[in-house]
Amino acid sequence: MGQKTGEMMNIVFLDADSIGSDIDLSGFDQLGNVTIYGHSTNEQVPQRIYDADIAIVNKTEMNEATIQDAPRLKLICVTATGTNILDKEFLAKRNIRWNNVAGYSTENVSQHTFALLFYLYEKMSYYDAYVKEDRYVNDTCFSHFANPYHELCGKTWGIIGLGAIGRRVADIAKAFGCHVIYYSPSGSRPQEGYKQVNLDTLLTIADIVSVHAPLTEKTENLMNAAAFDKMKPSAIFINVGRGPIMDEQALADAIENGKIAGAGLDVLSEEPMAPDNPLRRIKDSTKLVITPHIAWASVEARARLMEIVLNQVKEFVDHCYEK
Numbered sequence: 001m002g003q004k005t006g007e008m009m010n011i012v013f014l015d016a017d018s019i020g021s022d023i024d025l026s027g028f029d030q031l032g033n034v035t036i037y038g039h040s041t042n043e044q045v046p047q048r049i050y051d052a053d054i055a056i057v058n059k060t061e062m063n064e065a066t067i068q069d070a071p072r073l074k075l076i077c078v079t080a081t082g083t084n085i086l087d088k089e090f091l092a093k094r095n096i097r098w099n100n101v102a103g104y105s106t107e108n109v110s111q112h113t114f115a116l117l118f119y120l121y122e123k124m125s126y127y128d129a130y131v132k133e134d135r136y137v138n139d140t141c142f143s144h145f146a147n148p149y150h151e152l153c154g155k156t157w158g159i160i161g162l163g164a165i166g167r168r169v170a171d172i173a174k175a176f177g178c179h180v181i182y183y184s185p186s187g188s189r190p191q192e193g194y195k196q197v198n199l200d201t202l203l204t205i206a207d208i209v210s211v212h213a214p215l216t217e218k219t220e221n222l223m224n225a226a227a228f229d230k231m232k233p234s235a236i237f238i239n240v241g242r243g244p245i246m247d248e249q250a251l252a253d254a255i256e257n258g259k260i261a262g263a264g265l266d267v268l269s270e271e272p273m274a275p276d277n278p279l280r281r282i283k284d285s286t287k288l289v290i291t292p293h294i295a296w297a298s299v300e301a302r303a304r305l306m307e308i309v310l311n312q313v314k315e316f317v318d319h320c321y322e323k
Contacts, residue, residue: 008032009053009317010072014040018058019079023302027310031317042066049073054313063087067096075099075316077309082214082242099312103164104305105296110168112295113210113240116264120236121208123147125285147286153177158206160199160222161213161241162191169210170194181206185218203230208238215242223247228254235260240295243269252278255287262287266295 009032016025017038028034032054040048045066049055054075055062062076062085076086078100086098119125126147130136136144157173159166159182170180170193181195183202190196199222203209209231213219223237223246231237237260239246248269254260268277271293282288 009320010035010051011054011056011313012049012052013037013056014045014048014060015058016056019306020297020302022299023306025306028313031310031313046070054316056309056313057085059085061085061087062091062098064090067094074320075313077312079305079309081105084215097316099309101305101308101312104308105301106164106168108298108301109165109212109240109295110172111298112266112291113169113212113238114172116238116240116266116289116291117152117208117210117236119289120262120264120286121152122149123286125289151177155179155207156181156205157208157210158182158197158202159194160202160209160211160245161185161219162194162196163212163214165240166210166212167191167194169212173208178208185213185216185222187218199227200230203227204232206235207232208236210238211241211245213241213245215244219245221245221247223251225250225253228259231260233258233261237263238265239263240266243267243271249278252282255282262289264288265290266293268293 011028011032011034013025013034013036015038016036025036037048040060042061042065045060046069049067049070051072052070053072054077055073056077056079058079064087067073073094073096076091076096076098078085078098081100081102083098083100088098091098127144130144153176155178157170157178157180159170159180162170162182162184166182170182173180181197181202183197183199211223221244223239225247228250237251251263255263268290270277273280279288279290
């Protein structure tokens with residue numbers, strides 16, 4: 001495990017495009033020989049990490065098929081919280097360490113949750129078009145009431161998954177005057193400050209339902225046709241958790257049939273978006289807004305993320321040279 005004096009470690013970024021070209025990675029040059037690939041297919045990985053000591057990845061799969069021929073590999077750093085790309089059993093057999101990053105995007109994802117909500121809740125798409133299409137020019141009234149909207153204060157906000165992000169959203173929603181309830185898919189004990197309810201209760205009474213849970217066996221397909229049927233016709237659905245938590249066909253049907261008022265999404269079951277995704281057929285931006293998995297991706301959050309990864313690598317390298 002020890003590193004020979006004077007021998008630099010080889011650090012390979014396999015999918016640096018997932019971080020963004022505007023984030024400074026020069027700090028890694030002080031820790032080893034750095035090779036950066038913007039994107040790597042599973043077929044390209046074995047050759048690209050053959051001499052690597054450290055691999056830095058986001059979506060690239062790290063399993064026996066991709067890394068079995070990398071004899072030097074000692075550490076994998078995942079530039080995300082989720083670690084489903086890792087075959088942890090195989091990594092343990094090979095004595096390959098791994099790190100992920102948590103907590104770097106709590107503020108960003110919470111902020112984006114409200115961006116999606118207000119875009120829908122205050123009919124921003126409609127009113128923006130109303131003005132830009134010159135319908136406001138020489139109108140007979142100073143205001144326009146054709147597409148009414150409501151105050152958030154006094155509404156019930158139902159949160160699925162009261163982790164760090166869910167709790168931050170709850171706090172902000174409370175500041176807006178919402179009554180906040182939550183459902184715990186994991187079945188964890190009630191948390192102080194907010195009322196825990198079962199899923200049926202949450203779906204039935206909530207004016208806004210937002211998902212902040214990880215993808216697990218308990219959350220996959222949690223928001224299906226039966227779930228959307230329980231929601232209010234006036235309710236807004238927000239998903240910034242994981243795409244497979246919702247049934248996209250059921251969601252499209254619910255929007256088109258008026259079972260819910262609208263949905264704001266930052267995640268999909270397949271990313272980038274699949275050509276046959278049923279949500280593609282909904283073009284009304286007052287009812288559906290989808291952003292391309294950017295809720296985590298402010299400049300500050302990405303810089304924070306890579307600073308954490310840099311420190312993880314530095315700590316590992318220093319530890320190896322000490323041995």
